[in-house]
Amino acid sequence: MLVTTQDMLKKAQKGKYAVPAINTQGGNYDIIRSICLAAEEAKSPIMLAHYVATGKYSGDDWFVEVSKWFANRASVPVAIHLDHGDTFERCMNAMKLGFTSLMLDCSSESIEDNAKHTNEVIKAAHAIGIPVEAEVGELARNDGSGNAVETKNIANVEDIKKFVSLCQPDSLAIGIGNMHGFYKGEPVIRLDVLKQAAAITDIPLVLHGCTGMKDEVVKEAIQLGVAKINFGTLVRHKYVDFYKEGIETLAHDGHSWKISQFAELKLRGVIKEIIDLSGSAGKA
Numbered sequence: 001m002l003v004t005t006q007d008m009l010k011k012a013q014k015g016k017y018a019v020p021a022i023n024t025q026g027g028n029y030d031i032i033r034s035i036c037l038a039a040e041e042a043k044s045p046i047m048l049a050h051y052v053a054t055g056k057y058s059g060d061d062w063f064v065e066v067s068k069w070f071a072n073r074a075s076v077p078v079a080i081h082l083d084h085g086d087t088f089e090r091c092m093n094a095m096k097l098g099f100t101s102l103m104l105d106c107s108s109e110s111i112e113d114n115a116k117h118t119n120e121v122i123k124a125a126h127a128i129g130i131p132v133e134a135e136v137g138e139l140a141r142n143d144g145s146g147n148a149v150e151t152k153n154i155a156n157v158e159d160i161k162k163f164v165s166l167c168q169p170d171s172l173a174i175g176i177g178n179m180h181g182f183y184k185g186e187p188v189i190r191l192d193v194l195k196q197a198a199a200i201t202d203i204p205l206v207l208h209g210c211t212g213m214k215d216e217v218v219k220e221a222i223q224l225g226v227a228k229i230n231f232g233t234l235v236r237h238k239y240v241d242f243y244k245e246g247i248e249t250l251a252h253d254g255h256s257w258k259i260s261q262f263a264e265l266k267l268r269g270v271i272k273e274i275i276d277l278s279g280s281a282g283k284a
Contacts, residue, residue: 002071005079005101005228006131008045009171009204013227017279018207021047021081022271023232026054027063030264031239036070036078037264038271044280045077047101049230051084064097076284081133083230091121095130103133107175111136111159115166122169133206133228136163137175153179157196164201171204171228172197178209181233189217191224198225206230215277222279231274235267242266 005019012019022035032048039046048067055063064080071078081101082094091102104121106114118134125132137155153175160174174197176190197205204227210218211233218229246252246262275281 003077009227013204018222018227018229019045020274020278021049021230023049026058027066030260034264034267036074038268039076042275042281043284044275047079047081049081049083105135107135111162118167131170133171134169135173136160160197161200171206173206180209183212194224238270239267
């Protein structure tokens with residue numbers, strides 16, 4: 001069933017588990033199908049995430065329509081989420097298209113400007129019942145080799161306190177040493193900062209860049225108040241690996257759907273592992 005993330009994340013925070021938000025690579029049919037069917041089998045709530053850059057090929061409207069098609073056929077809660085929306089206009093367009101959850105990422109701006117712009121989106125989104133995620137502590141960028149280009153993403157606790165005094169989003173991503181992409185070596189994740197943030201606010205927290213983090217770190221973060229965990233890099237790489245395996249091993253005779261089916265079924269196992277890690281199985 002198609003839902004917003006409002007009750008979904010509050011319930012997760014209270015129950016000490018997290019809802020997986022999986023990047024769908026711009027609305028890739030195989031990946032969306034795998035996510036929804038894995039969630040259905042595990043009886044887990046799920047979020048289909050759409051990153052701005054990956055929508056340039058398929059189209060934001062394509063992502064929404066395919067996601068709605070699957071969500072409306074699922075018995076578990078499915079939310080359609082804009083990940084790292086970069087402008088007010090982007091978020092408004094996403095609402096018009098039918099997204100049921102928005103993220104405005106102004107974490108590179110000052111706390112005052114971040115709060116100001118987030119409040120503008122909150123005002124418009126809340127008018128039609130759409131929840132909004134914000135971010136404090138810009139997520140570190142990856143140079144392609146697993147090295148962080150910069151490490152200013154570790155949020156200052158005073159900045160978090162100031163932000164939540166100015167702005168009350170429905171969920172809040174905190175920069176604690178995490179980044180997109182594969183990490184080079186073991187990442188240093190500042191759970192102490194997360195713990196301090198949880199002491200400041202009861203807003204459900206979000207952990208981005210979970211690919212490559214130790215399971216124990218993710219689980220501890222969830223116990224500290226993280227109600228949403230984001231995965232993208234692991235899923236897209238596994239999908240490509242499985243697709244390649246299908247091409248090389250199947251007697252597909254050029255039928256691409258046979259390769260897609262092979263990759264989707266194998267990817268379902270990866271999604272179930274993420275669901276198990278999040279603790280969301282059986283929570284639908």
